Amino acid sequence: MMNQEDIDRLQRHLDGTIGDDEFQRLQTLLRENAEARRMLRDLSTVAVKLHELAAAGPGNAAVLPMPSSRPVWRQSRTLAAAAACAALVLTATEFFLHRPARTQPDPAQTFASVRNAIARLPAPPVASFPEWISPTDSMLRSKDSPL
């Protein structure tokens, strides 16, 4: 049966932080104890998986705060670019919020306006056509008519 001290020794072996004296005790343990050998393989499996996930990409990357090593001038340039972008966004927002409202024309009002305009137009001249006389009537009215 392994105790916590044995497990810690295995962990230090995996981390490469084990001392020379302790290493001899670890060798004895591993030579005699199958459970210790199995635990070494199991702990190695955990370490390999953590390595794999940590190397897999930004999704699994460190999120601990890290001190910035970027030069001050580069930070200032980044801030200026961010401020310019913010100003552009605010200006665009202001324009869209306060531009004159477009309203739909009222059909009744439009119709009345057109009707008034037509009414104000000058009246058309009256047609002066000659009185129409039918050919029969004209013949009857003739002096030469037998009737």
Add this chain to the structure above:
Amino acid sequence: METSHITIPPNDPTADYLRQWTHYAPALRAFVRACVRNESEADEVMQETSVVAWRKFSTLADHARFPQWTAAIARYEILAARRRHARERLVLDEDIVAKVADEGAEEMPVRGAQLAALEDCIAKLPRERRDLALTAYAPGASIKSLAAQMGRTEGSLYQLLARIRQELLRCIERTLAREAQA
């Protein structure tokens, strides 16, 4: 940019090998890591294993045995790497490495299940612990500088990481026990 479409013929050995290798590499790496001193030695062994496995892939009759077969190749490469580094500090004796490797090769199917369970277990960790673990294991991360940023000693940070790993191990055991009952 012009792109070309590659048609892979059915039963293409290269494609078969790559599929198998990609699928089982994480479990194999976990097995290898237990037998070597650090990550760079694990890289070395994995590279050699992948080359030898590719060269001999045509001799593997039963592809279902791929994990155990590659573990057997890796065992040989682990022992070869151990001999190359034998004069360095903190190298486990060969008989111990052989025992860890032999038992580990038999456990390959379990290793895959453990890795799958780990995804959920890591996701369930409290946010701060998960972020800390992933930060510490990120490529190029330095425990010394991380400890300085957190205002802790290196030793206390190593202890904290050890507790997180042990917590994850308990979570794996609970998950696999639940799955075995279901």
